[in-house]
Amino acid sequence: MNEVWHGLLHALGIAGSMTWQVTWSLILGFTLSAIIEALVRKSTIARLLPDDRPRSLATATALGAASSSCSYAAVALARSLLRKGADFTAAMAFQFASTNLVIELGLILGLLLGWQFTAAEFVGGPFMIVLLALIFRRFLSRRLRDEAREQADKAVAGSMEGHAAMDMSVAGSGSFWRRLANPRGFTSVSHNFVMEWAAVIRDIVIGLLIAGAAAAWIPDSFWRQLFFSDHPLAAKIWGPIIGPIVAVLAFVCSIGNVPLAAVLWNGGISFGGVVSFIFADLIIIPIIIIYAKYYGRRMALYLTGTFYVTMVAAGYVIELVFTPLHLIPTGTRHALVGEDGIRWNYTTWLNIVFLLFALVLLLRFFATGGRQMLAMMGGSPATDGHEHHSEHTEHGDAEGESSSQDAGQRPNRAH
Numbered sequence: 001m002n003e004v005w006h007g008l009l010h011a012l013g014i015a016g017s018m019t020w021q022v023t024w025s026l027i028l029g030f031t032l033s034a035i036i037e038a039l040v041r042k043s044t045i046a047r048l049l050p051d052d053r054p055r056s057l058a059t060a061t062a063l064g065a066a067s068s069s070c071s072y073a074a075v076a077l078a079r080s081l082l083r084k085g086a087d088f089t090a091a092m093a094f095q096f097a098s099t100n101l102v103i104e105l106g107l108i109l110g111l112l113l114g115w116q117f118t119a120a121e122f123v124g125g126p127f128m129i130v131l132l133a134l135i136f137r138r139f140l141s142r143r144l145r146d147e148a149r150e151q152a153d154k155a156v157a158g159s160m161e162g163h164a165a166m167d168m169s170v171a172g173s174g175s176f177w178r179r180l181a182n183p184r185g186f187t188s189v190s191h192n193f194v195m196e197w198a199a200v201i202r203d204i205v206i207g208l209l210i211a212g213a214a215a216a217w218i219p220d221s222f223w224r225q226l227f228f229s230d231h232p233l234a235a236k237i238w239g240p241i242i243g244p245i246v247a248v249l250a251f252v253c254s255i256g257n258v259p260l261a262a263v264l265w266n267g268g269i270s271f272g273g274v275v276s277f278i279f280a281d282l283i284i285i286p287i288i289i290i291y292a293k294y295y296g297r298r299m300a301l302y303l304t305g306t307f308y309v310t311m312v313a314a315g316y317v318i319e320l321v322f323t324p325l326h327l328i329p330t331g332t333r334h335a336l337v338g339e340d341g342i343r344w345n346y347t348t349w350l351n352i353v354f355l356l357f358a359l360v361l362l363l364r365f366f367a368t369g370g371r372q373m374l375a376m377m378g379g380s381p382a383t384d385g386h387e388h389h390s391e392h393t394e395h396g397d398a399e400g401e402s403s404s405q406d407a408g409q410r411p412n413r414a415h
Contacts, residue, residue, distance in 0.1 A: 007217060015212030018112075018259050020342045024350035025111045026204070026255075027358050029104025034192035036066040038185060046081045049090035057133055060090045061126060064097025070199035071281045072290070074098035079294045082152050088145055089136045092303075093129045100279050101125040105255050112262045112336045113274070116327050120275045123321065124314040128279060131310045144302065148295035156293045190364035191373065198374060200255065207256025214263045223267025239273025240315025244308055247280035257281055262335035271328045272315030279311045 048059050067077065078095035082088060099105075101122065110118040180189070227242065228234040246264065247257055261274050269277070281287075283304050291300035322328050342348070 011209075011212040011216035013212075014215050015208045015259075017342055018211060018262075018336070019208050020351065021336050021347060022108050022111055022259075024347065024354040025107040026104055027354040029102070029107045030193055030196050031189070031357070031361075032103045033066065033196060034189045035180065037192040038180065038188035045094070046084035046086040049081065049086040049094065051087045052089035052133055052137060056087060056090045057093050057129060060093040061097045061101065061129055064094040065101040065103075067094070067098045067102075070196070070203070071099050071284075071287060073199045075282070075287060075290055075294070079152050082149060083155070088148065089133050089140075092132060092136070095282070096129050096132065097125065099281055100128070102255075105258070105278075108255055108258045109261075109278070112258060113265055114329055114335070116271075116322070116329055117261075117274060117278075119327065120271070120318045120322065121278065124275050124279065124318050127317055128310040128314045131313055132306060135306050135309070139306075140302070144299060148299040151296040151299070152294055187364060187368045190361040190368070191370065193358075193361045194365040194370060195373060203252055203256035205256075207250075207252040208259050210250055210252060211259035211263050214260060215266075218263075218267075220267055223264065223269070227264075227268045227270065227273065229268030235268070235270045236272060236319055239270030240276040240312045240319075243269060243273040243275070243277035243315060244280035244283060244311050247277050248284050251284055251286070252281070265335045266333045268333075270315075270319065271322065272317075272319035275318045276311045276315035279314060280308075283307050283311075 045063050048063070049056050064074070067074065074095050077098070078091045081094060082091045086094075106118040106121055109121055180186075224230065228238050243264075250257065250260055252260065257278060257280075261277055264277060265274050288300055288304050291303050295303070319328075
């Protein structure tokens with residue numbers, strides 16, 4: 001029994017240490033994302049994605065990268081965009097970028113694994129979107145596409161519809177800094193910041209606990225055998241294939257799978273395997289079930305298959321591109337998986353500063369109608385596709401702004 005408790009405490013200790021290592025980077029990433037979301041209205045996104053031409057796909061990628069990093073919210077928002085008239089391929093490109101090209105993912109990858117993995121994210125992500133668009137254009141039938149749109153219009157409940165429908169951007173005109181450097185901008189940033197955390201906190205916690213358990217309980221010999229680490233060529237071929245499968249079995253989505261990616265990298269998975277694993281958050285079983293509800297079973301199977309193919313292909317491309325450029329880390333692998341514990345160093349100072357800043361945003365959030373927004377987060381099929389607006393107007397003081405926002409958070413139907 002003592003050994004069991006010791007093992008459990010060891011796993012929790014590693015998870016806690018990894019949490020401490022990434023806290024400041026997560027707060028910074030979510031803050032930058034919140035600032036961008038404060039300036040981009042969701043109501044304008046759908047009309048910017050009318051087809052699957054390169055311009056629309058590039059727009060979808062850019063707007064997705066500036067959107068939510070929660071896989072469930074990204075999937076819900078993609079369905080919402082489709083119902084508003086966006087092209088199916090462009091909506092899927094937006095969904096990909098929302099989870100695989102966001103700022104916070106790049107920051108935590110760089111912190112735990114190294115800057116090379118962040119570079120791989122921003123090279124592999126656009127490649128996957130281009131490949132997905134080509135596959136859809138060549139193999140996705142008009143009939144299946146129409147069936148998916150018809151099913152989407154039924155507004156079957158999935159997850160995070162309320163969060164996907166909320167528009168917390170700053171209304172009005174003016175420069176970038178003028179819209180942010182006022183009470184309305186500060187409120188908008190606080191709303192986006194806290195709602196993003198509320199959307200992904202479950203996956204982050206689960207991911208850290210799984211990573212801690214894997215680092216503490218699974219011996220390195222198991223990973224080396226699973227990933228063929230003693231056979232370099234076989235490891236490079238097998239890594240991108242097995243990476244997404246491990247992600248599916250782990251049930252972790254969004255940035256919550258990065259801590260486990262660090263464990264897998266230390267265990268011997270190939271560089272391309274890590275990339276494929278990171279990108280596989282959109283094919284975990286709960287997400288596949290939501291695809292079936294949103295678009296029908298046939299489309300759910302089609303999306304799962306094509307997504308898996310693009311993820312594997314991205315892993316291979318990254319290996320082929322990064323190897324001759326000497327961008328793949330060599331030698332002993334030292335991804336941060338919490339062995340060093342919590343120390344009084346620059347990480348601690350950064351965490352203190354950013355935690356205080358997060359507290360300020362949290363207080364602002366609850367002072368301006370945030371509690372009602374959290375209650376509406378799950379949403380309902382009846383309101384999906386109609387935005388919940390947070391109108392940050394150009395008039396009124398902070399108190400009046402709070403009242404207008406409380407009213408503005410009630411669902412409005414746009415016909």
